[in-house]
């Protein structure tokens with residue numbers, strides 16, 4: 461069986477940005493090109509309103525919609541493009557980190573006025589952990605913004621990646637005339653056409669073409685020539701290998717809202733971006749073209765209808781061919797399961813699929829068998845790496861407000877934490893349960909969902925911890941000694957690993973110097989956080 465042709469067709473990526481930079485708008489325009497949607501506005505609904513931090517009904521509504529838009533697949537230019545949606549809200553950052561384990565590359569959107577923002581930096585850190593190839597799209601060029609050279613400098617210094625401009629803007633904001641495609645030597649003139657697909661692309665004979673001033677004016681021509689000469693001198697030629705190794709980010713300029721520079725981005729993307737890649741497991745590297753099927757679950761989505769408690773597990777296929785109704789091996793539970801109704805996320809025909817290939821994401825109906833990070837295979841015990849838990853930043857102890865519903869509370873908490881909504885740590889004595897999250901919003905989600913889906917009532921008491929650190933040590937006795945001495949700050953995660961709930965940065969540093977034999981890790985997968 462040779463899946464090579466299918467594998468080579470696929471491109472699976474995520475679009476990431478600081479909220480408001482234009483991720484949703486760009487996604488929508490890409491879908492328009494792929495014919496996956498007919499009009500703008502279809503994806504927009506997926507956004508959790510930034511102001512609605514305490515409106516959980518809104519969250520529920522959004523969750524419903526986001527099942528449909530979590531993965532958007534479409535065909536373009538004989539490729540199958542799979543876009544994995546990443547929530548923009550910072551309280552769902554962990555969801556985004558996990559989704560990034562399932563992509564082969566990313567497009568990062570940067571607002572030309574705001575430059576590199578806090579969330580952009582955090583997301584880039586995650587990309588760097590795995591050397592994920594990144595393409596940068598500098599958006600909103602129709603608005604006044606920072607100087608293009610300054611933006612490139614900022615990207616290099618704050619995101620710690622080299623850049624290579626593939627196009628260059630002619631003016632900005634009110635004076636924005638378009639971009640010059642350095643790679644293809646084409647002129648792409650800006651017309652401010654919001655809905656149509658851009659047409660004004662002119663093949664010119666490089667910057668020496670005598671027609672150039674007719675298009676953009678004499679002064680602009682001279683500036684463009686000077687700037688492109690400078691760029692070529694400073695940034696050199698585009699090296700695809702460096703991009704694929706996550707060392708260089710090609711940069712494009714455009715305006716997603718005006719559908720400008722988007723096709724250029726998409727065309728270059730499919731030319732240079734990686735095909736489905738191999739993935740590391742605890743024992744070996746799994747290649748996409750292996751004959752045997754394997755894949756991992758990176759996201760679990762609960763059904764919002766309490767009458768249908770089914771959840772959808774999102775499985776990224778890493779190797780081989782997935783087939784409907786065939787028995788596969790669930791490596792954690794060590795049992796065989798078959799899936800009669802796996803769904804695809806082809807935007808044009810959302811339906812049951814008979815088969816799927818590396819790079820694809822399929823939805824599996826799940827009534828509680830999956831946890832994030834679970835693997836399916838054809839029998840081999842495989843545990844994919846790279847789906848760590850990150851140290852939460854907010855900690856609260858959960859109080860059971862209805863002792864009659866203790867069982868329901870336990871079950872609900874277990875399932876919600878399997879879904880990755882939050883992390884659960886248990887402290888002794890008394891089996892006290894500490895919930896750790898990256899945002900306040902999750903506590904409202906947990907409280908609401910425990911009530912709605914499990915009939916359990918709870919409240920939270922804030923606990924002042926700074927970080928949860930997983931620990932490893934070459935000296936078991938020292939580790940044991942530390943756990944004993946610091947028992948008031950030791951908890952156990954879901955897999956029963958001991959965790960130090962450090963009260964402050966100072967005390968964490970002190971623990972490190974008192975116990976040099978112990979390594980304190982800020983992610984559960986130790987290799988990644990150093």
Ligand code: G4P
Nearest residue numbers: 477479480481482483484485548599600603715716717718
């Ligand atoms: P996000 O998903 O990254 O959070 O950003 P989103 O696409 O929602 O864009 C944020 C705002 O920026 C939106 O305006 C959007 O219309 C605008 N925008 C996106 N791309 C461009 C662009 O190229 N040029 C300009 N001028 N604006 C752009 P909004 O007012 O917040 O929302 P809406 O009322 O337009 O929906």
